[in-house]
Amino acid sequence: MIRVLVTGAVGQVGSDVARLLEGRAEVAAFDRASLDLADPDAIVRCMRELRPRVIVNAGAYTAVDRAESEPDIAHAVNARAPRILAEESRRAGALLVHYSTDYVFDGTKAGPYVETDGTAPLGVYGATKLEGERAVAASGCDHVILRTSWVYAPRGRNFMLTMLRLAETRDELRVVDDQRGAPTSSLALARATLELFGADAARPLGADDVACVASRSGLYHATAGGETTWYGFASEIFRERQARVPSYRPPQVIPIATRDYPTPARRPANSVLSNERLGAAFGVRIPAWREGLREALSALG
Numbered sequence: 001m002i003r004v005l006v007t008g009a010v011g012q013v014g015s016d017v018a019r020l021l022e023g024r025a026e027v028a029a030f031d032r033a034s035l036d037l038a039d040p041d042a043i044v045r046c047m048r049e050l051r052p053r054v055i056v057n058a059g060a061y062t063a064v065d066r067a068e069s070e071p072d073i074a075h076a077v078n079a080r081a082p083r084i085l086a087e088e089s090r091r092a093g094a095l096l097v098h099y100s101t102d103y104v105f106d107g108t109k110a111g112p113y114v115e116t117d118g119t120a121p122l123g124v125y126g127a128t129k130l131e132g133e134r135a136v137a138a139s140g141c142d143h144v145i146l147r148t149s150w151v152y153a154p155r156g157r158n159f160m161l162t163m164l165r166l167a168e169t170r171d172e173l174r175v176v177d178d179q180r181g182a183p184t185s186s187l188a189l190a191r192a193t194l195e196l197f198g199a200d201a202a203r204p205l206g207a208d209d210v211a212c213v214a215s216r217s218g219l220y221h222a223t224a225g226g227e228t229t230w231y232g233f234a235s236e237i238f239r240e241r242q243a244r245v246p247s248y249r250p251p252q253v254i255p256i257a258t259r260d261y262p263t264p265a266r267r268p269a270n271s272v273l274s275n276e277r278l279g280a281a282f283g284v285r286i287p288a289w290r291e292g293l294r295e296a297l298s299a300l301g
């Protein structure tokens with residue numbers, strides 16, 4: 001079987017990718033304790049000892065606000081680590097699948113962003129992720145970069161779980177209504193990642209599948225269909241929750257402006273991404289964001 005190295009394997013996306021790969025590939029899943037992405041030597045050692053055919057780099061420094069005060073560690077994990085993974089992939093002839101973010105954009109475009117649109121990150125997180133994707137592209141290795149957005153799962157640190165937790169103690173939640181994007185469930189993104197290698201979700205990955213993906217190397221947007229605001233997302237979370245549990249008393253959700261919710265990092269007002277390129281190249285389409293939300297809430301029970 002094809003050997004696949006997955007980094008960030010206890011993160012939202014990494015854990016779903018590793019789980020979906022079970023039985024379809026020889027999975028080597030590494031969390032921070034077993035492979036520290038801030039340690040360049042550890043990355044090189046791991047790549048050379050393991051000799052994976054495919055690397056799925058789901059590990060990242062994702063604390064958008066904290067990154068403003070920890071730029072060095074954010075850079076090490078989001079920019080330097082992908083560069084080293086890419087250099088090692090090139091050396092070994094391996095394929096690197098890497099994730100990036102909608103926060104590479106400044107959000108001033110009116111419509112959905114396409115892959116060729118100019119980038120202008122507003123914060124450290126977006127800037128370090130942009131440097132990472134550029135390093136991967138420049139390395140010359142076979143690669144697929146998937147830019148995604150607003151990732152959530154029934155576990156981990158994310159907006160959906162934060163809303164549900166806050167609702168336990170508050171009757172009223174004020175949520176930003178002037179930032180648009182596409183909430184993307186980690187499971188839907190993980191499925192889309194594996195679909196790059198073929199639509200049959202049961203068959204083991206073959207060398208031909210990997211070669212086929214490698215032949216379409218490049219940058220792709222990969223987000224759930226549709227768009228909303230954080231307020232719209234929060235409202236839908238509570239609406240769906242109540243539909244499942246009729247006795248559930250949702251809080252009142254009040255729309256507010258970004259300027260009334262100051263955060264250390266600025267965020268784009270519009271980070272809706274067009275997924276047309278992904279669909280055209282791979283025939284992959286991530287379902288509408290509400291569908292992913294329903295699935296994630298069902299998994300919560």
Ligand SMILES: NC(=O)c1ccc[n+]([C@@H]2O[C@H](COP(=O)([O-])OP(=O)(O)OC[C@H]3O[C@@H](n4cnc5c(N)ncnc54)[C@H](OP(=O)(O)O)[C@@H]3O)[C@@H](O)[C@H]2O)c1
Nearest residue numbers: 008011012013032036037038059060062099101148150151
């Ligand atoms: N989350 C989002 O809203 C979002 C939006 C757009 C793009 N993305 C991108 O999507 C990808 C997957 O993100 P995600 O949502 O799955 O994030 P996540 O749940 O935060 O997972 C990231 C994983 O990376 C690990 N990590 C952090 N520093 C590390 C280090 N030094 N060495 C090894 N592992 C380290 C984290 O471990 P710890 O738990 O120990 O910190 C965590 O398990 C990332 O490339 C991210 O930039 C995410």
